[in-house]
Amino acid sequence: MESKIKIGIIICDRYRTCAGGKCFRALRNREGAFSIYEGKDVELVGYTTCDGCPGGNIEYTADEMMRNGAEVIHFATGMLVGYPPCPYIETFKNFLEHRYRIKVVSGTHPIPQKYRDTHFELGTWNDIKWQALLEPTMTTEKIRKAYD
Numbered sequence: 016m017e018s019k020i021k022i023g024i025i026i027c028d029r030y031r032t033c034a035g036g037k038c039f040r041a042l043r044n045r046e047g048a049f050s051i052y053e054g055k056d057v058e059l060v061g062y063t064t065c066d067g068c069p070g071g072n073i074e075y076t077a078d079e080m081m082r083n084g085a086e087v088i089h090f091a092t093g094m095l096v097g098y099p100p101c102p103y104i105e106t107f108k109n110f111l112e113h114r115y116r117i118k119v120v121s122g123t124h125p126i127p128q129k130y131r132d133t134h135f136e137l138g139t140w141n142d143i144k145w146q147a148l149l150e151p152t153m154t155t156e157k158i159r160k161a162y163d
C-alpha cells in the first residue's frame with residue numbers, strides 16, 4: 016500500500032442535506048471517479064458544499080482542505096447530474112487548478128443510470144465540453160444501474 020492520498024469533496028448546495036451515501040459507498044468500493052485510487056489508501060479530509068449559486072464557497076474551501084493535506088478535490092457527481100448540471104463547473108475547476116495548483120476531478124460516485132438516460136433524452140450533455148467532465152463517472156451500465 017502506497018502512502019495515503021488525502022482528498023476533499025465539494026458538493027452542490029442543492030443537495031446540502033445529502034448524507035453522502037453514494038459518495039462514501041463509491042469511495043469504499045473505488046468506483047466511479049474513485050477508481051483512480053484502486054489499491055491505494057485514501058483519507059477524506061474535507062467535505063462541504065459550494066454554498067449555493069454561484070458557488071461562493073469555492074473560493075475559500077480549497078485552502079481549508081489543503082491545510083488538512085488535501086491533494087485532490089472532487090466535485091460531487093450531483094454537480095454533473097443535477098437538473099440542470101452546475102453551469103459553473105468548468106469555471107470552478109479552472110479556478111482551483113490555477114489558484115491552488117491542486118488536482119480537481121469532476122465527479123465522485125458513478126452516474127446513476129436513470130440520470131444518464133434523462134440527460135441523454137434532454138440533450139443536456141451534447142456540448143463537447145461535457146465529455147471530459149463526465150468521463151470519470153460514466154463507468155459501465157451495470158455499475159450505473161447499481162447506483163439508481
Ligand code: SF4
Binds near residue numbers: 028029065069100101
Ligand atoms: S449549481 Fe453549481 S453553483 Fe449552483 S448550487 Fe450547485 S454546485 Fe453550487
